[in-house]
Amino acid sequence: xxxxxxxxxxxxxxxxxxxxxxxxxxxxxxxxxxxxxxxxxxxxxxxxxxxxxxxxxxxxxxxxxxxxxxxxxxxxxxxxxxxxxxxxxxxxxxxxxxxxxxxxxxxxxxxxxxxxxxxxxxxxxxxxxxxxxxxxxxxxxxxxxxxxxxxxxxxxxxxxxxxxxxxxxxxxxxxxxxxxxxxxxxxxxxxxxxxxxxxxxxxxxxxxxxxxxxxxxxxxxxxxxxxxxxxxxxxxxxxxxxxxxxxxxxxxxxxxxxxxxxxxxxxxxxxxxxxxxxxxxxxxxxxxxxxxxxxxx
Amino acid sequence: xxxxxxxxxxxxxxxxxxxxxxxxxxxxxxxxxxxxxxxxxxxxxxxxxxxxxxxxxxxxxxxxxxxxxxxxxxxxxxxxxxxxxxxxxxxxxxxxxxxxxxxxxxxxxxxxxxxxxxxxxxxxxxxxxxxxxxxxxxxxxxxxxxxxxxxxxxxxxxxxxxxxxxxxxxxxxxxxxxxxxxxxxxxxxxxxxxxxxxxxxxxxxxxxxxxxxxxxxxxxxxxxxxxxxxxxxxxxxxxxxxxxxxxxxxxxxxxxxxxxxxxxxxxxxxxxxxxxxxxxxxxxxxxxxxxxxxxx
Numbered sequence: 001x002x003x004x005x006x007x008x009x010x011x012x013x014x015x016x017x018x019x020x021x022x023x024x025x026x027x028x029x030x031x032x033x034x035x036x037x038x039x040x041x042x043x044x045x046x047x048x049x050x051x052x053x054x055x056x057x058x059x060x061x062x063x064x065x066x067x068x069x070x071x072x073x074x075x076x077x078x079x080x081x082x083x084x085x086x087x088x089x090x091x092x093x094x095x096x097x098x099x100x101x102x103x104x105x106x107x108x109x110x111x112x113x114x115x116x117x118x119x120x121x122x123x124x125x126x127x128x129x130x131x132x133x134x135x136x137x138x139x140x141x142x143x144x145x146x147x148x149x150x151x152x153x154x155x156x157x158x159x160x161x162x163x164x165x166x167x168x169x170x171x172x173x174x175x176x177x178x179x180x181x182x183x184x185x186x187x188x189x190x191x192x193x194x195x196x197x198x199x200x201x202x203x204x205x206x207x208x209x210x211x212x213x214x215x216x217x218x219x220x221x222x223x224x225x226x227x228x229x230x231x232x233x234x235x236x237x238x239x240x241x242x243x244x245x246x247x248x249x250x251x252x253x254x255x256x257x258x259x260x261x262x263x264x265x266x267x268x269x270x271x272x273x274x275x276x277x278x279x280x281x282x283x284x285x286x287x288x289x290x291x292x293x294x295x296x297x
Numbered sequence: 298x299x300x301x302x303x304x305x306x307x308x309x310x311x312x313x314x315x316x317x318x319x320x321x322x323x324x325x326x327x328x329x330x331x332x333x334x335x336x337x338x339x340x341x342x343x344x345x346x347x348x349x350x351x352x353x354x355x356x357x358x359x360x361x362x363x364x365x366x367x368x369x370x371x372x373x374x375x376x377x378x379x380x381x382x383x384x385x386x387x388x389x390x391x392x393x394x395x396x397x398x399x400x401x402x403x404x405x406x407x408x409x410x411x412x413x414x415x416x417x418x419x420x421x422x423x424x425x426x427x428x429x430x431x432x433x434x435x436x437x438x439x440x441x442x443x444x445x446x447x448x449x450x451x452x453x454x455x456x457x458x459x460x461x462x463x464x465x466x467x468x469x470x471x472x473x474x475x476x477x478x479x480x481x482x483x484x485x486x487x488x489x490x491x492x493x494x495x496x497x498x499x500x501x502x503x504x505x506x507x508x509x510x511x512x513x514x515x516x517x518x519x520x521x522x523x524x525x526x527x528x529x530x531x532x533x534x535x536x537x538x539x540x541x542x543x544x545x546x547x548x549x550x551x552x553x554x555x556x557x558x559x560x561x562x563x564x565x566x567x568x569x570x571x572x573x574x575x576x577x578x579x580x581x582x583x584x585x586x587x588x589x590x591x592x593x
Contacts (some may be wrong), residue, residue, distance in 0.1 A: 117309035
């Protein structure tokens, strides 16, 4: 066994001391690997996002440069282009904001009373009703887009933002019902019962007692529902047109043609994603809670 | 008083039920009607005859329909286990140990793929997997020393690999975060007591942490299966189902038949309803076995 000279400590004499050293070295290696793993995770999650933003700030020549450029003189020309007459991304972002916000508000307005009833009252076939709400979360939108497209074209509703908002309720209401039913269940029943003894009406109890206490669930489900609405493509692709298209639809429309305007596409992508990413990072604790609340009981 | 009691839940529930019935159920009924008729969107002059189940027979005999179903199931069977394995690994990395600040950054960064609009994920995929100037080919060439550009999106198998890679990139964080919250349910005393007994990482995982990870695992299985069967946006912008039909998952296929090319609404509606049966059966099984609606 080799020993190493050490200026401060006398040479290890016992097997115990050697074992301690080895353990210490092992721990250092483990810790280094742990850090390396974390850095890999961090780089992998951030890279595509970073690459989109940096591409949106490159000139067209810099985008196709070989090797790819990490350091470059930035330009905002693509942002000017997409917000101009030709691409009209600004208008589509406004459309997305209107549709996503309206659908979220409506889902909360309709979903919270339903969730309250499912959590608090006993009635026949309650489980089936709960299951029906939740199963809408699992339904593929492709199943209803076909008939809705036909019905809407007969009624000349295609392009009407109200139609898109209504369709977004098919998945927003289930999200709200799912998360808020859980939330209402976690509030002690005694609070409701005490108010009822005092003669408060169910509506009053819901609005003034239960809803404020369930606010975390309402916030979480609104955040999730807004993100789903904002990101949605399939319904918007077939149910909006012209000036009424949402931002994701607008982003897909640049791909046709021989010369792909990469800068414009990545600038549009950045404008779609950046607000949601910043918002999600700010509320990441809520977001994670929402994802797990609906999932783990 | 008694009738009022019975009426109250009804009043609370009816707005949501009515709205969901109008936007969710009514279209389904109409789809069922369409699926029993000849219904060609591009040729309105052809009479809409009642054809019994002939559209369904067409679908069931249609190889390309089963091809799309098969691709979707392969997509599910490959990407979901990888998401789960990687997600568990990341959750364990983030759980404890040194590098507290780095762990914090990494955990927060996981939110970014989750919030990323899938349409934009597909567009970024087109950019970084570009054969000519994509950064992935640059990385591959730097490692291998070759200068040939790999045709990621032009080759059937590679295009399928590409959509899998992006699916895994975007949704592994979901599994990681859910596993992480499952791990935080493990009582600290139990874990500390166990470290005195064993130093083995695997024994720890299997005997101490696994019981707490099972609810997380079932949740991931349910939600990701449902969402993968719905996958449309990212693949639509990345490959539009091509080259050929190598990445045409079931939803891309159905919309192509119904709305993007063939405009055969009768057949597409039949496909969509078969799809609905598949997803309903799956989600019902899942929820029945893994969740309990009430007092779970």
